Amino acid sequence: MTLTVVFLGLDFAPGDELDVLLTPEAAASLTPEEMAEKRAELGLDRAFPIKYGIWLKKVVTGDLGYSTSEDNDIAEVLKVTVGNTAILIFSALFFGIIIGIFFGILAAIKENTWIDYVIGSIPIFIAGIPGFILSLGLIYTVSVKMNLLPSGYMHSLTDESFLDLVKHMILPVSVLSLVLAAQLVRYTRASMLDVLSSEFIIAAKAKGISNRRVTYNHAFKNALLPVISVVGLHLPEIIAGAVITETVFTWPGMGSLAVRAAGGRDVPMVMGIVIVVAITVIISNLITDIAYTLADPRVRLG
């Protein structure tokens, strides 16, 4: 609900749809009266709440308007690109979570050994390397120098098979999942250490259960609880990362679309994307909350 308020503020921005629709020459040839007439035609002269109402009604019914930069219906454009972005983001989430948790736990078990220090220092450096430089580095080494994987697009021209898609996905997904994993490693390590020093683990050890079993059966499950919420918190970051990653790898998704639309000052298109992103973030927050209650019966929604 609050989101709509944000969008609205944006509607106030100087320059309305008319400025975008008309070329500067066309605008210059019109008298102010004619301009006003055109505005009335498009409903741009009405009071703000009325405009908002009309806009909201259209959004709810799935009519997002027309994109000038893509020259297509916004809802149509989004339908195609959302799927492409979703494949990328879900794969990145999957691998990022696995890698992050694995190394986080490894670091916690080997606390204060060289393994821990190496794992602990890598995220610091990843945080300083922007996604686009990491992506370009990968394109340079993997695609160009070693000629192993394609550097862009979703499919080869002639090949539409699943294997081909996977090949195109490897690089962008690696970049996105690395960034997520770097965050998760820290939290998993901290949470695992926290659990390992708690009383029920000491009790389990005192009962004579092997170290292995204590780590994997007792500590592991409990250490994952805080990690769930961290994944939820970082989803917006991954979406933001996808914007840049998609552009570098010319992936035909929402992110690269957003960049093109912003470059072409296509505000309605950008708004459409934002609506999708906002809905995704809200849903993911909800899922995080539900997952949290399922995983930890002590937490109640309310």
Added chain:
Amino acid sequence: MKKPAKNSNLSEALHRFRSYRLAIVGVVVISLVTLMAIFADIIAPQGPEFIDLESVRQPPGNGHFLGTDDVGRDVWARVAFGARTSMIVGVGAVTVALSIGITVGLISGFLGKWADTILMRITDGFMSVPSLILIIIFIAIVGPSLTNVILVIALATWPTSARVVRGQVLALREQEFITAAKVIGVRTPTILKNHIFPNLLGPLSVVATFGIAGAILTEAGLSFLGLGVRPPISSWGQMVNLAQQSQILLAEPWIYVPSGTMIVVTVLAVNFIGDGLRKAVDPKSVR
């Protein structure tokens, strides 16, 4: 070995900051980058906009310390002036973001009630959309330029500092010295200025430092995407963008490697300073 009691809080914080080596490295690096930004005119007299069509795509050497780019501009000059752009954006965006954040946070935390509810709902709204997406909307509306980039980054990032300030104010408000000040009749603005604000400086310095790193990174990203600073103003992100042309990526690394390195080194250095400050301000935090 006891330290003198005089001004002990500050000196202890300084001591903790100094004991974190990487933070010292960070300070040295940032000082160098800042000097580069300030004296860009002197260290690169040919300037970043001068186009020398006689020497296009020249490798380093031959009168051009780092070579020239695809239209014959001196890479060294563009890196030096890029430092200026990065610093202006980093400091500018954070200054604006902090001013909004502090104001909102103080009002929200100190007045409470409906003001708090309204302001916090607004920050929630801002925070529920990824900041890069927010920035892209604003850029789509106002168009790319140096000033717009600064304002837009500030507009998308102020909620973080507002949250920090509000949290601190809520905690401070209940403390006895504030109650004491109220009881002896000190006016609210004076309480905010003399009693609350000094206590915020510690946490805010941490937020500000990480904010600068974030702003530099965002500006580089935006300029890389072509949505940031416009030519002829030079920016590191813009120079890395050239690496998307395969000829430059493969055969002319001197065009993008220096600026790419500068982005990574600067952001890491600022982050290290931030880590050091966090340790200095809050000794309980680990890693």
